[in-house]
Amino acid sequence: MGGFTLVHFVYLLQATLWTVVLTVLAFGLGSLAGFVVMLARTARTRWIRAVSMIYVDIIQGTPLLIVLFLIYFGLAVVGIELPALLAAAISLMIYCSAFLGEIWRGCVQSVPRTQSEAAECLGLTRWQTLVDVILPQAMRIATPPTVGFLVQVLKNTSLASVAGFVELTRASQVINNSLFQPFLVFGIAGALYFALCYPLSRLSRALERKLNVGRRQPA
Amino acid sequence: MSAAVSLRDVHKRFGEVEVLKGVSFDVAPGEVVAVIGRSGSGKSTALRCVNRLETIQSGEIEVHGRRVDDPQLDLRALRRDVGMVFQSYNLFPHLTVAENITLAPRRVRKTPQAEARHIAVEALARVGLSDKIDAYPEQLSGGQQQRVAIARSLAMEPKVMLFDEVTSALDPHLTGEVLKVMEALAKGGMTMLVVTHEMAFARRVADRVIFMHTGKVWETGAGEMLANPQTPELREFLANGL
Ligand SMILES: Nc1ncnc2c1ncn2[C@@H]1O[C@H](COP(=O)(O)OP(=O)(O)OP(=O)(O)O)[C@@H](O)[C@H]1O
Ligand SMILES: [Mg+2]
Numbered sequence: 001m002g003g004f005t006l007v008h009f010v011y012l013l014q015a016t017l018w019t020v021v022l023t024v025l026a027f028g029l030g031s032l033a034g035f036v037v038m039l040a041r042t043a044r045t046r047w048i049r050a051v052s053m054i055y056v057d058i059i060q061g062t063p064l065l066i067v068l069f070l071i072y073f074g075l076a077v078v079g080i081e082l083p084a085l086l087a088a089a090i091s092l093m094i095y096c097s098a099f100l101g102e103i104w105r106g107c108v109q110s111v112p113r114t115q116s117e118a119a120e121c122l123g124l125t126r127w128q129t130l131v132d133v134i135l136p137q138a139m140r141i142a143t144p145p146t147v148g149f150l151v152q153v154l155k156n157t158s159l160a161s162v163a164g165f166v167e168l169t170r171a172s173q174v175i176n177n178s179l180f181q182p183f184l185v186f187g188i189a190g191a192l193y194f195a196l197c198y199p200l201s202r203l204s205r206a207l208e209r210k211l212n213v214g215r216r217q218p219a
Numbered sequence: 220m221s222a223a224v225s226l227r228d229v230h231k232r233f234g235e236v237e238v239l240k241g242v243s244f245d246v247a248p249g250e251v252v253a254v255i256g257r258s259g260s261g262k263s264t265a266l267r268c269v270n271r272l273e274t275i276q277s278g279e280i281e282v283h284g285r286r287v288d289d290p291q292l293d294l295r296a297l298r299r300d301v302g303m304v305f306q307s308y309n310l311f312p313h314l315t316v317a318e319n320i321t322l323a324p325r326r327v328r329k330t331p332q333a334e335a336r337h338i339a340v341e342a343l344a345r346v347g348l349s350d351k352i353d354a355y356p357e358q359l360s361g362g363q364q365q366r367v368a369i370a371r372s373l374a375m376e377p378k379v380m381l382f383d384e385v386t387s388a389l390d391p392h393l394t395g396e397v398l399k400v401m402e403a404l405a406k407g408g409m410t411m412l413v414v415t416h417e418m419a420f421a422r423r424v425a426d427r428v429i430f431m432h433t434g435k436v437w438e439t440g441a442g443e444m445l446a447n448p449q450t451p452e453l454r455e456f457l458a459n460g461l
Contacts, residue, residue, distance in 0.1 A: 117272060118309035118368075122323035122375060123298040132322060136313045 004184055008175050015171030016192050022157045022167055025089040027150055030096020037101025042108055059098035065159050067091045072163045088160035092153060099149060107142040108134055144208035151197045168192055221284065223248045223379050223410040224269055229278035231264055238264050240434040251411045253421035256431035257456060262414040265431070266381050269412065270301040283378055302372035303381040306388050308364040310356040317352045320371045342370035346400045362393030366400055380404070382413040418445060430456065
C-alpha cells in the first residue's frame with residue numbers, strides 16, 4: 001500500500017484521454033444517426049414519423065446502462081463479442097441519436113413554416129430547402145442545447161466502466177482498489193471530469209446569450 | 220382561348236370546413252386581376268391552390284396549359300412559372316439581399332455565381348433598391364423587404380405572379396413604394412393575380428376585379444364595378460371599408 005504517485009496521475013490522464021476518445025466517437029456517430037432520426041421525425045410520410053417516434057420513445061425511456069448491457073453482454077451471448085470500447089461507443093451512439101434527433105427536430109420545426117413555403121415557391125426541392133434555408137436557421141438555435149448535451153454524453157461515458165473499458169472512472173476504481181484512498185482518487189477523477197465539462201458548459205451558456213442578444217441592429 | 224390561369228369549379232375543404240365552394244375564373248396572359256373580399260372569404264386559399272401550396276378536392280386548375288390538380292404534376296416546373304409574394308415577406312433572414320435573390324437561380328437553374336450576381340443587380344434595379352444588395356433583411360424597412368421579396372420572385376422570371384395582401388403588414392407610408400413597384404410590373408405586361416385590400420389600387424391598376432364572398436366568386440367586373448356594385452354583399456363590403 002503506497003501513496004498516490006505521479007505514475008497514478010499519468011495513468012488517470014491516459015484514461016481521461018480514452019474518455020475523450022469515447023466521447024468524440026459516441027457524439028460523432030450519434031450526430032450522424034441523430035440527423036437521420038431528425039429527418040425521419042420530420043418526414044412527410046406518416047409511417048416513417050411513427051416508427052421514428054417509437055424508436056425515440058424507447059431509447060429515451062430506457063436507462064443507458066441497460067442499452068450498454070444489451071449491446072455488450074447481450075450480443076456476446078449470440079456470439080457477437082464486441083471490444084468494450086466499441087460496445088460503449090455503439091450504446092452511446094444510440095443514446096445520442098434519440099436525444100439529438102429530438103433536440104434538432106424541435107429546432108427545425110421552430111423555423112416558421114412560411115420559410116419553407118417561400119423556398120418551395122421559388123422552385124427549390126425539399127432537400128435544397130432544408131439545406132439552404134431551414135438548417136442554417138435551425139443550427140443557430142440548436143447549438144446551445146447541443147453543446148449542453150455533449151456535456152451529458154461526456155459524463156455518461158463513465159458507464160462504459162461497467163463493461164471493463166478503462167476510461168477515467170474505471171481507471172480511478174482500479175487505482176483506488178490498490179490504494180484505498182477514495183476521497184483523493186475519486187476527487188482527482190471528479191476534478192478531471194470537471195476540467196473537461198466546465199468549459200463546454202460555459203461555451204453553451206455563452207452561445208445561448210449570444211443567440212438572445214446578438215441580433216444585428218438596423219443600419 | 221388559352222388563359223394564363225384558369226380555375227374551374229374548384230372545391231377546397233380543410234377537414235369538414237368547405238372554404239372554396241366552386242370557384243371559377245380566368246386570368247388572361249398579361250392581365251392584372253385583383254381579388255377582394257372579407258377576411259375568411261377564401262382569397263388566400265384560392266391563391267395558394269394556384270401554385271399547389273394547397274391541394275384541392277375537386278375541380279380543375281390550369282396554369283399555362285399545365286394541370287395543377289394533376290397528381291403527376293411536375294411541381295418544380297409549375298413553380299418556375301409562378302412566383303408568389305406573401306404578406307409577411309418571408310425573406311431568408313440568414314442571407315443577404317443578393318443571396319436571397321440568387322439562391323433560387325443558382326440552385327434551381329444552376330446559374331453560375333457571377334451571372335447570378337448580375338441577375339440580383341437587375342432585379343433590384345427593377346424595385347429601386349440597388350444600394351441594398353449586400354444588406355441583411357433585418358436592416359431593411361418593411362417596404363424595402365417586401366420589394367426585395369418581389370425582386371427575388373422576379374429573378375426566376377415567372378410567367379405569372381401571385382400577390383397575397385403584400386402591403387397589409389406595412390405602415391401606410393410604406394405601402395406606396397410597394398404598390399408603385401407592382402404597378403410598374405403590371406404596365407410591363409406581367410400576368411398578376413393580386414389579393415388586396417387596397418381598393419384604390421384595384422380600381423386603378425387591375426384590368427378586372429373579383430369579389431369573393433363565403434368561398435365563391437360573388438361578383439366580377441372591371442375596376443368600375445367598385446363604384447357601382449351590383450350585389451348587396453359587395454355594396455356592404457365597400458361601405459364598411461373592409
Ligand atoms: N390551413 C388551414 N387549415 C384550416 N382552415 C384554414 C386553413 N387555412 C385557411 N383556413 C380557413 O379557411 C377560411 C378561408 O381562409 P383564407 O385565408 O383563404 O381567407 P382570406 O380570404 O384570405 O382571409 P384574410 O383576408 O383574412 O386573409 C378561413 O375560415 C380560414 O380559417
Ligand atoms: Mg388571406
